[in-house]
Amino acid sequence: MTEREYRTPCFIIDEEKLLRDFNMLKDSLEASWNHYRIGYSFKTNSLPWLVTFLKARGVMAEVVSDDEYALARWLGFADGEIIYNGPVKERASFEQALLAGGIVNLDGQRELDWLEELCGAHPDRRFLVGIRVNFNLESLCPGETTMGEEGGRFGFSYENGAFARVVERLRRTEGIEIAGLHLHSSSKSRSVDIFRAIAAMACRLKREFDLDLSYVDLGGGYCGGLPGRPQYPDYFPAVAGVLREEFTPERTALIVEPGISLLSSATTFVTQVLDVRDIGDRRYLITDGSRFQIDPTMIKSSYLFHLELDPSGPKERPEMERQCVSGYSCMEVDRLFELENGPELMAGDRIVYENVGGYTMSLSPLFIQYFPDVYVRREGELKKVRERWTPREYVQNCMLYQEEI
Numbered sequence: 040m041t042e043r044e045y046r047t048p049c050f051i052i053d054e055e056k057l058l059r060d061f062n063m064l065k066d067s068l069e070a071s072w073n074h075y076r077i078g079y080s081f082k083t084n085s086l087p088w089l090v091t092f093l094k095a096r097g098v099m100a101e102v103v104s105d106d107e108y109a110l111a112r113w114l115g116f117a118d119g120e121i122i123y124n125g126p127v128k129e130r131a132s133f134e135q136a137l138l139a140g141g142i143v144n145l146d147g148q149r150e151l152d153w154l155e156e157l158c159g160a161h162p163d164r165r166f167l168v169g170i171r172v173n174f175n176l177e178s179l180c181p182g183e184t185t186m187g188e189e190g191g192r193f194g195f196s197y198e199n200g201a202f203a204r205v206v207e208r209l210r211r212t213e214g215i216e217i218a219g220l221h222l223h224s225s226s227k228s229r230s231v232d233i234f235r236a237i238a239a240m241a242c243r244l245k246r247e248f249d250l251d252l253s254y255v256d257l258g259g260g261y262c263g264g265l266p267g268r269p270q271y272p273d274y275f276p277a278v279a280g281v282l283r284e285e286f287t288p289e290r291t292a293l294i295v296e297p298g299i300s301l302l303s304s305a306t307t308f309v310t311q312v313l314d315v316r317d318i319g320d321r322r323y324l325i326t327d328g329s330r331f332q333i334d335p336t337m338i339k340s341s342y343l344f345h346l347e348l349d350p351s352g353p354k355e356r357p358e359m360e361r362q363c364v365s366g367y368s369c370m371e372v373d374r375l376f377e378l379e380n381g382p383e384l385m386a387g388d389r390i391v392y393e394n395v396g397g398y399t400m401s402l403s404p405l406f407i408q409y410f411p412d413v414y415v416r417r418e419g420e421l422k423k424v425r426e427r428w429t430p431r432e433y434v435q436n437c438m439l440y441q442e443e444i
Contacts, residue, residue, distance in 0.1 A: 045421060047311040047389065048328040049412040050400060052089065052424075056305035060263060061096065064271045064297060071275035074288040075295065078122040078142075080259055081107045083298025083397045086413060088424035090114050093301075099142075101296045105129035108136070122256070122296065124171070124221060126193060137166050142294070144169035144221035144256065146194055151208060158214040169219035169256060170205055172197060172244065176224045179236040185225035194221070197244070206248050220244060223258020223296065231269050231277050233260070238281035245285045255286065256294040263297075264304020264394055271300075299397030306396025308333050312388045313367070322362045324384055329366030330375050332411070333395045335402035342376055343394050349387035356382035364390060368407050409433055 068075040078101035079093045085107065090100070091114055100111035103125030109132070111121050118139030123132070126146045130153050136143050137157060145151065145168055158166060171194030177184045185191075195201040209215045220241055226233045234257060241255045257278065262268040275293075282293070310328030317323075333342065348356070358380055366373035378384070403410065409428035414421040 045309075045414060045423075046412065046427075047309050048326075048332065049309050049414055049427075050396070051307050051309060051414045051416055051421065052302075052396065053305045053307075054092075054415050054417045057089075057092070057302065060271075060301055060304060061093070064295075064301060065096075067271040067275045068293065068295065070272075071279040072282070072288050072293040074291070075293045076254070078256075078294060078296045079301070080296050080298030081111065082401060083259075084302055084400050085110060086400060086425060087114060088413070088415060089302065094120075103127070105132045108132045122294070124223075124296075137168070138164075140167070142169065142219070142254070142256075144171050144219070145205070146171040151205065154209075154215065155212055158212055162214065165214050165216060167216050167218035167253070168209070169221050169254065170195060170202065170209075170217065171221040171223075172202055172240065174198065174202075174222075174224075174240055176226070176233070176236060176240075179239075180226070180228070180230070180233055183226050183228040183230060183233055185227055191224060193223075197240075202244075203248070206250075217250060217252070219252055219254035219256055219294070220250070221256040221258065223256070223260065226260055229260055229262045229269065231273050234274050234278050235281050238278045242281065242285040252286070252291050254292040254294050255282065256296070259296040259298050259300070261295075261297055261300035263300025263302075302396035303394045304396075306394070308392040308395045308399070310390050310392070312384050312386050312390070315385055322359060324362055324364045324378070325367065326364060326375075326390060327367050327408075328375075328390070328392075329368050329406075329408070330373050331366070331368065331406060332403045333392050333399050334375075335399065335404065337372065342392055344376075344390055344392045346382070346384070347389040347391060348382065349385070349389075352385060352387060356384075359383045405433065 076099055078099040081100055081102045094115060099120050099122055100116045101122040101124060102108045102111055104127055108121060108123060118136055118141045121136060122142040123136045124144050128150065133150065133153055134157055154168065173191055173194035174197040175190060177187055195205045209217055222237045222241055224237060237257055244250060245252065261274055308328060310326045312324050313327050314325040360380060362378040362384060364375045364378055366375060412423055412427045413425035415424050
């Protein structure tokens with residue numbers, strides 16, 4: 040299939056770029072801390088082709104719900120190949136993961152209760168667990184964190200003593216070993232300093248609580264694919280330099296959970312201009328894509344994109360001062376950006392959004408249009424790896440109205 044034969048809108052994953060970024064990640068970890076595991080973030084994008092592409096390269100599944108846990112199993116991950124995080128675990132899969140020797144990072148009081156009861160039911164077993172740490176990263180990197188002074192809402196707080204109480208509780212329960220720390224923290228900057236601070240906190244906790252850890256889990260939140268921003272080879276030497284103050288690769292594994300950084304730079308979203316209209320003194324371009332598909336949380340102020348003008352259109356295009364690019368939905372907020380001082384666009388022209396693979400597919404709603412096609416580009420050819428949804432997929436597992444139920 041050629042580049043003009045596929046139907047828009049659609050996502051396209053460039054396999055060569057994806058593999059390049061994956062190899063950069065792996066090589067950076069190998070050179071910096073050669074005892075490591077990579078857990079791919081299912082919540083970022085759980086497209087089956089993508090997940091199995093990474094699984095074939097030894098990546099674990101990082102999941103944060105019972106549904107994601109079940110999907111990982113469905114796609115061939117063994118329980119021991121799954122990292123189970125998040126505050127909404129289900130008890131059955133929580134116990135299944137622990138009994139199978141998977142990595143489980145505790146994130147709430149009810150999980151402590153489940154764990155103690157599991158130990159009581161299996162007195163001959165020893166369960167290895169990690170603890171999700173909540174700490175004041177903003178004080179260490181002012182102005183760089185997502186929530187600022189308010190702080191995050193996940194894990195057990197170091198500052199108010201909740202983390203210390205969890206450590207004490209686990210240590211007095213027979214059959215439990217504290218194997219790791221999970222220190223994922225969200226940041227706006229995604230700077231190298233953020234990860235130095237996270238590594239320093241791991242060292243601090245080891246010293247203060249005399250922890251003997253088999254892993255330190257940094258979580259995700261790395262940059263990826265953007266010029267002038269940190270890349271994997273910037274992060275991991277810096278992290279390793281801090282961790283070596285208290286840990287060694289021989290004893291402690293480094294776990295990372297990339298998502299956006301691994302996928303976004305390899306993914307584009309291709310849309311087409313369907314209609315052009317002038318209302319008042321404004322020019323509107325109606326496209327078959329939507330802001331909901333590449334900015335579902337409505338927080339972006341700009342997009343990376345390029346234009347692909349229809350080769351069958353005019354060779355010369357006048358420049359227009361302003362054109363409002365909008366989506367297909369019936370919501371007035373579905374306006375993506377103002378194209379300023381660009382060529383006059385017309386039906387058939389394409390707008391290709393870049394760096395859009397992370398979260399966009401998983402957060403896209405079934406609103407007015409259903410899920411679009413997804414292609415993989417390999418050696419210049421396009422292979423469809425997900426068919427766009429039709430009413431058949433939409434009504435699956437649904438009951439239609441009947442007089443009697």
